[in-house]
Amino acid sequence: KAGVTQTPRYLIKTRGQQVTLSCSPISGHRSVSWYQQTPGQGLQFLFEYFSETQRNKGNFPGRFSGRQFSNSRSEMNVSTLELGDSALYLCASSLRDRDEKLFFGSGTQLSVL
Amino acid sequence: EDQVTQSPEALRLQEGESSSLNCSYTVSGLRGLFWYRQDPGKGPEFLFTLYSAGEEKEKERLKATLTKKESFLHITAPKPEDSATYLCACSGGTSYGKLTFGQGTILTVHP
Numbered sequence: 001k002a003g004v005t006q007t008p009r010y011l012i013k014t015r016g017q018q019v020t021l022s023c024s025p026i027s028g029h030r031s032v033s034w035y036q037q038t039p040g041q042g043l044q045f046l047f048e049y050f051s052e053t054q055r056n057k058g059n060f061p062g063r064f065s066g067r068q069f070s071n072s073r074s075e076m077n078v079s080t081l082e083l084g085d086s087a088l089y090l091c092a093s094s095l096r097d098r099d100e101k102l103f104f105g106s107g108t109q110l111s112v113l
Numbered sequence: 114e115d116q117v118t119q120s121p122e123a124l125r126l127q128e129g130e131s132s133s134l135n136c137s138y139t140v141s142g143l144r145g146l147f148w149y150r151q152d153p154g155k156g157p158e159f160l161f162t163l164y165s166a167g168e169e170k171e172k173e174r175l176k177a178t179l180t181k182k183e184s185f186l187h188i189t190a191p192k193p194e195d196s197a198t199y200l201c202a203c204s205g206g207t208s209y210g211k212l213t214f215g216q217g218t219i220l221t222v223h224p
Contacts, residue, residue, distance in 0.1 A: 043200070043214040
């Protein structure tokens with residue numbers, strides 16, 4: 001069974017640009033969440049989706065947004081990139097509603113120059 | 114605000130030298146405490162979920178325990194392949210789907 005797939009694996013952008021990251025959850029999983037990982041802050045929660053609805057959002061500015069499609073695939077978007085947005089962005093999926101046992105992808109490493 | 118603190122930040126062991134990693138938490142209405150393992154360049158890999166004080170779970174050389182204030186990850190006779198960053202995370206309150214992570218413990222096991 002394939003795991004959580006994130007694309008692209010690496011991304012280099014410049015300040016002011018925007019970026020879209022993609023996540024395909026494990027087949028049959030309906031909940032998707034996103035985390036940002038940096039050496040200084042560790043893993044921080046961005047948002048969580050279930051059945052195309054964002055149910056929870058972390059303390060990030062409005063430049064960070066996301067969505068989930070009817071096939072449970074998810075995208076997150078960061079607009080007007082800042083240097084501090086450089087991080088590993090991790091997507092995780094879980095099987096059922098309110099199931100907090102998360103399965104993570106390998107992440108997208110975003111570098112903002 | 115929920116807080117999760119892990120110690121030590123880094124731990125170096127000789128192969129076969131058993132030890133423990135600590136995770137202390139301040140979470141309102143703890144629902145679950147999770148342990149993950151993360152290898153370089155990869156996402157966290159799920160190890161255990163603990164739900165109530167006194168609960169214990171084991172997997173190979175790893176054993177996780179939970180009290181009302183902290184959790185321990187015991188590593189018995191570690192091998193070099195156990196080298197990784199071990200992350201502790203908690204969920205609680207009314208915010209489902211949001212885990213609060215600790216900073217992790219970097220474990221290095223020397224042969």
